[in-house]
Amino acid sequence: MKKWYDEKHNLTIVYMSLPKNVDEAVTINEDCSYTAVIAENRCQAAQQEAYRHVLKHIENNDLEDGNIVQEVEKRCHDAES
Numbered sequence: 001m002k003k004w005y006d007e008k009h010n011l012t013i014v015y016m017s018l019p020k021n022v023d024e025a026v027t028i029n030e031d032c033s034y035t036a037v038i039a040e041n042r043c044q045a046a047q048q049e050a051y052r053h054v055l056k057h058i059e060n061n062d063l064e065d066g067n068i069v070q071e072v073e074k075r076c077h078d079a080e081s
Contacts, residue, residue, distance in 0.1 A: 002040065009058055013051065015040040024050035028063040 002015040011034040018025070018039040023046060026036040036054040038047050057063060 009055060010034060011036060011054070011058065013038060013054075015047070017041060024054055026054045026057055026063065034058055034063070 003012065005012050010032070014035065014037050016037055016039075018037065018041075022039065023042060024036060024038045026034060028034055034054075036051070038050045038054075040047075042050065
């Protein structure tokens with residue numbers, strides 16, 4: 001398992017096996033840091049896109065404002081269009 005820390009975003013990134021339809025997952029921790037899991041079996045370009053997607057959630061405070069996951073994902077994907 002590969003893992004690294006993004007100090008700027010207080011984010012630990014872990015690369016591990018995920019289901020085929022899941023590219024990434026992110027959570028806020030009790031200490032207000034973040035942990036993201038990115039699918040290790042994706043190509044580098046897909047992993048980079050997954051990382052950018054995680055950063056959008058962090059920068060938009062999506063994990064802190066009580067939104068349900070579906071609303072957050074819709075808002076994020078609408079912004080990408």
